[in-house]
Amino acid sequence: MQRMEGLSKLSGREQYVDDLPVPGCLWGATVRSPAARGRIREIRFSEEFDWDEFVIVDAGDIPASNTIYLMEEDQPVLADGVVRHVHEPVLLLAHPSRDMARRGATAVEVIVDPEPAVLDFRLPPDPAQIQYGVDNVLKHLRIEKGDVEKALAAAPIVIEGVYETGSQEHVYLETQGMLAWEEDGVITVQGSMQCPYYIVDAFKKALGRDESQIRIVQTPTGGGFGGKEEFPSGIALHAALLALKAGNPVKLVYERGEDMAATTKRHPSRVRHRTAVDEDGRLLAQDIEVLLDGGAYVTLSPVVLSRAIIHAGGPYQCDNVRIDGRAQLSNSVPFGAFRGFGAPQSLFAVERHMDVIADRLGMDPVALRRRNLIRDGDSTATGQIIEDGADRIEVLDTALRLSDYEAKIESHTEFNRTSQTKRRGIGLATFYHGAGFTGGGEVYLDSAAHVAGLPDGGVEVRTASVEMGQGALTIFAQVVAARLGLSVEHIRIGAPDTAIVPNSGPTVASRTSMIVAGLVERACDDLRDQVRRSAAEVAEPAGELPEPANTASADAAVQPLEGDTMVRAITGWHARNPGQELIGKARYIKPENIEWDDETYRGDAYGSFAWAAYVADVEIDLLTFGVEVRDFVAVQEVGKVLNETLARGQIQGGVVQGIGWALLEDFVWRDGAMLNNQLTNYIIPTSDDVPPIRVAFLEVPYAFGTWGCKGIGELPMDGPAPAILNAVAMALGVQATSVPLTPERLMLLVHPELERAG
Amino acid sequence: MNAAVERGGTMISIEFTLNGDTVSVEFDPRDRLLDTLRYTLGLTGTKEGCGEGECGACTVLIDGLPVDSCLVPTYQVRGRRVDTIESVDGGTLGAFLEGGATQCGACTPGVVMTARWILANPDLRRTHRLRELMAGNLCRCTGYDGIIDSIEEGLKESQS
Numbered sequence: 054m055q056r057m058e059g060l061s062k063l064s065g066r067e068q069y070v071d072d073l074p075v076p077g078c079l080w081g082a083t084v085r086s087p088a089a090r091g092r093i094r095e096i097r098f099s100e101e102f103d104w105d106e107f108v109i110v111d112a113g114d115i116p117a118s119n120t121i122y123l124m125e126e127d128q129p130v131l132a133d134g135v136v137r138h139v140h141e142p143v144l145l146l147a148h149p150s151r152d153m154a155r156r157g158a159t160a161v162e163v164i165v166d167p168e169p170a171v172l173d174f175r176l177p178p179d180p181a182q183i184q185y186g187v188d189n190v191l192k193h194l195r196i197e198k199g200d201v202e203k204a205l206a207a208a209p210i211v212i213e214g215v216y217e218t219g220s221q222e223h224v225y226l227e228t229q230g231m232l233a234w235e236e237d238g239v240i241t242v243q244g245s246m247q248c249p250y251y252i253v254d255a256f257k258k259a260l261g262r263d264e265s266q267i268r269i270v271q272t273p274t275g276g277g278f279g280g281k282e283e284f285p286s287g288i289a290l291h292a293a294l295l296a297l298k299a300g301n302p303v304k305l306v307y308e309r310g311e312d313m314a315a316t317t318k319r320h321p322s323r324v325r326h327r328t329a330v331d332e333d334g335r336l337l338a339q340d341i342e343v344l345l346d347g348g349a350y351v352t353l354s355p356v357v358l359s360r361a362i363i364h365a366g367g368p369y370q371c372d373n374v375r376i377d378g379r380a381q382l383s384n385s386v387p388f389g390a391f392r393g394f395g396a397p398q399s400l401f402a403v404e405r406h407m408d409v410i411a412d413r414l415g416m417d418p419v420a421l422r423r424r425n426l427i428r429d430g431d432s433t434a435t436g437q438i439i440e441d442g443a444d445r446i447e448v449l450d451t452a453l454r455l456s457d458y459e460a461k462i463e464s465h466t467e468f469n470r471t472s473q474t475k476r477r478g479i480g481l482a483t484f485y486h487g488a489g490f491t492g493g494g495e496v497y498l499d500s501a502a503h504v505a506g507l508p509d510g511g512v513e514v515r516t517a518s519v520e521m522g523q524g525a526l527t528i529f530a531q532v533v534a535a536r537l538g539l540s541v542e543h544i545r546i547g548a549p550d551t552a553i554v555p556n557s558g559p560t561v562a563s564r565t566s567m568i569v570a571g572l573v574e575r576a577c578d579d580l581r582d583q584v585r586r587s588a589a590e591v592a593e594p595a596g597e598l599p600e601p602a603n604t605a606s607a608d609a610a611v612q613p614l615e616g617d618t619m620v621r622a623i624t625g626w627h628a629r630n631p632g633q634e635l636i637g638k639a640r641y642i643k644p645e646n647i648e649w650d651d652e653t654y655r656g657d658a659y660g661s662f663a664w665a666a667y668v669a670d671v672e673i674d675l676l677t678f679g680v681e682v683r684d685f686v687a688v689q690e691v692g693k694v695l696n697e698t699l700a701r702g703q704i705q706g707g708v709v710q711g712i713g714w715a716l717l718e719d720f721v722w723r724d725g726a727m728l729n730n731q732l733t734n735y736i737i738p739t740s741d742d743v744p745p746i747r748v749a750f751l752e753v754p755y756a757f758g759t760w761g762c763k764g765i766g767e768l769p770m771d772g773p774a775p776a777i778l779n780a781v782a783m784a785l786g787v788q789a790t791s792v793p794l795t796p797e798r799l800m801l802l803v804h805p806e807l808e809r810a811g
Numbered sequence: 812m813n814a815a816v817e818r819g820g821t822m823i824s825i826e827f828t829l830n831g832d833t834v835s836v837e838f839d840p841r842d843r844l845l846d847t848l849r850y851t852l853g854l855t856g857t858k859e860g861c862g863e864g865e866c867g868a869c870t871v872l873i874d875g876l877p878v879d880s881c882l883v884p885t886y887q888v889r890g891r892r893v894d895t896i897e898s899v900d901g902g903t904l905g906a907f908l909e910g911g912a913t914q915c916g917a918c919t920p921g922v923v924m925t926a927r928w929i930l931a932n933p934d935l936r937r938t939h940r941l942r943e944l945m946a947g948n949l950c951r952c953t954g955y956d957g958i959i960d961s962i963e964e965g966l967k968e969s970q971s
Binding site (some may be wrong): 055276 | 856857862892896904
């Protein structure tokens with residue numbers, strides 16, 4: 054099936070929040086902290102403006118609790134007396150002119166008496182820097198398997214390494230934006246978001262309203278990548294507070310520079326590995342320390358840390374594993390959800406470390422992985438037994454074959470012997486990504502989905518899952534078409550509108566196709582049953598509705614039922630039940646075999662893992678130290694591909710975002726704030742910076758995923774960085790340990806004497 | 812209000828050809844073509860991505876050439892021909908739909924306008940690679956393969 058909203062996007066008709074015409078609306082703007090930490094002494098308004106023209110909101114205008122409700126309640130909606138990071142929102146303005154609103158925000162000066170700020174998360178804090186608990190540790194988690202100390206003491210070889218990753222800005226092409234107004238006592242917000250019900254919860258808390266007085270509607274969302282998971286709760290509250298005070302609709306849309314500087318980003322990390330191996334390269338013990346920079350507030354750092362440590366050991370069998378994880382406060386803009394959610398950081402470390410181990414042992418990195426990759430029956434660091442029938446060796450071999458790996462090792466070695474100006478290398482990463490919420494998370498979410506049979510015989514899907522480019526609408530439509538035997542013109546996907554749709558959980562964690570689409574499918578069955586029962590009562594032919602074809606295979610051609618039987622059955626139901634609503638419903642049911650203990654961090658961390666092997670082929674210019682990715686092969690086992698075009702697009706896009714993180718996307722920080730908050734100096738890949746991304750899928754259906762699928766949205770973010778740096782190691786014989794590997798950093802690795810020379 | 816911060820005192824007006832029709836528009840002299848299109852004329856198909864000429868989301872054709880409309884003061888298009896995404900016939904976009912050229916859609920109108928320039932000037936391919944020609948349009952979703960493959964397909968279709 055083609056992308057449902059594809060033509061609307063291609064022809065520019067899709068209306069994002071900034072495109073919605075709202076006659077008479079005011080424009081919002083945000084006044085932010087200039088300081089990393091301190092007490093607000095004074096707020097000065099420039100005398101050059103007539104401030105009576107503006108609506109001004111501060112912390113005193115918040116009706117209930119000044120907190121952005123998420124995991125904890127530490128982050129204020131607006132700073133009240135103290136600030137904890139540069140760009141923290143202090144004051145809100147609205148004005149009939151967009152331009153005046155923005156200029157007004159620059160004419161308000163926030164004077165802060167500074168206090169000691171934490172500007173490097175890796176250093177132990179001074180007492181004067183403590184702002185959370187007794188040690189600024191936002192979360193501490195630990196995984197233990199076997200006896201690491203004993204294994205390390207007895208091991209013939211122990212290899213250590215320290216790996217670091219920088220932050221990353223999402224750069225969704227549509228910036229954050231919200232439109233808010235109040236009507237008949239209901240505060241309504243429309244805007245760009247991944248999680249409408251997060252915003253409902255935030256509104257209940259901060260505005261002191263019950264759900265019937267809150268309506269959150271997602272507008273077409275121009276990219277999210279996690280950046281529109283938790284952050285929109287804050288900007289939605291800001292728009293709502295302005296609208297409530299103004300008594301008028303208010304639009305608050307960030308400019309690019311503000312969006313890059315002030316919104317959440319990927320957590321920077323430092324990961325230490327101490328690994329015991331035998332001479333044959335078998336992993337005997339993994340002792341791993343994961344440290345994340347959480348930024349100034351807790352946001353989602355505890356769960357980002359959780360995913361980071363669960364993935365930190367890599368897809369390998371090892372009897373003795375200890376993973377200690379901490380998320381540490383710093384006075385930076387809070388770090389938050391970003392595609393991969395901690396896993397790219399810890400997988401970068403372990404996959405780079407595997408090549409360091411291979412190098413130390415004089416072993417082929419492929420052979421080292423082949424020896425240790427999980428076989429069915431082996432267990433992960435949390436003790437989860439992997440028995441999914443997927444063949445991780447086949448994934449590896451497919452990647453080696455498609456990339457012509459062995460031949461390239463030889464030809465590159467020869468090339469490097471003869472070239473004066475260039476070096477070539479090929480590198481590999483094998484990894485996994487768990488889809489859905491961790492452990493008991495999906496049970497806690499208790500997600501629901503509805504499908505409504507409409508009076509005209511059409512069917513409308515109602516979920517809180519949003520389309521942000523990944524293709525959720527299309528997957529839902531495919532599922533409905535197949536399950537109810539409907540042709541696509543009878544299928545609509547309703548906008549995620551909390552006044553209408555149930556809470557199907559957030560659009561995150563690669564869970565929408567795998568979990569929510571399955572709920573949609575079961576809701577279709579419920580709808581069919583209702584129609585059938587009703588028809589049977591009056592002995593109508595619709596009582597004989599056939600069972601759905603076996604849709605366990607996405608390959609099965611979708612055949613609409615003869616003469617739109619289902620359409621007639623639904624119109625028949627409405628004829629018998631005038632004015633009634635026909636809604637099929639389904640709610641999440643936990644697969645029986647999943648057991649997780651959140652206290653001990655033991656058990657089945659995820660219902661399923663997708664498995665992957667990525668190969669990067671690079672060329673380095675010895676004069677500029679620029680690294681060019683010449684070829685990239687991405688092979689993954691994903692359960693089942695539901696839509697080839699969409700799935701390939703997810704992998705290709707994720708790989709390119711990963712290439713950016715590995716090589717280009719560098720930050721200049723000052724006082725915990727991003728200085729290079731422009732697309733002129735924060736460089737993301739263009740079409741000319743990347744090669745075609747060659748994608749292959751292996752399929753071993755996952756029993757509890759929709760049609761056998763596993764989540765894939767985040768997976769491709771994990772592999773590119775280690776594969777590319779491993780290729781650089783082959784090319785140059787240097788072991789780079791951090792990303793982004795910019796030309797300057799690579800030059801200093803190859804020529805350390807230049808650093809001393811300054 | 813102090814004169815230093817006042818705006819909109821003097822409006823100017825120009826005529827130009829927009830999507831084939833002559834239009835007359837009145838605007839603040841500081842308005843960018845992007846503002847005039849989106850907020851004065853209500854043509855919101857053209858998107859703002861960065862406002863500094865880096866991302867290409869606001870690409871329109873001026874006298875047939877792709878230009879970032881966020882870098883063009885509106886008065887500069889006086890008497891010229893401007894074509895926006897609204898001029899594009901949806902029926903011609905099949906290759907882009909099939910090829911996975913759009914995901915979130917925010918960069919897409921700009922991508923389509925640059926692609927139209929390439930499709931209208933196939934000789935560009937003699938001197939430039941497609942990936943070079945498209946390097947002025949940032950996309951964060953597709954990894955570019957869907958876009959490049961779709962344009963290749965479009966070029967094939969237009970030649971046959």
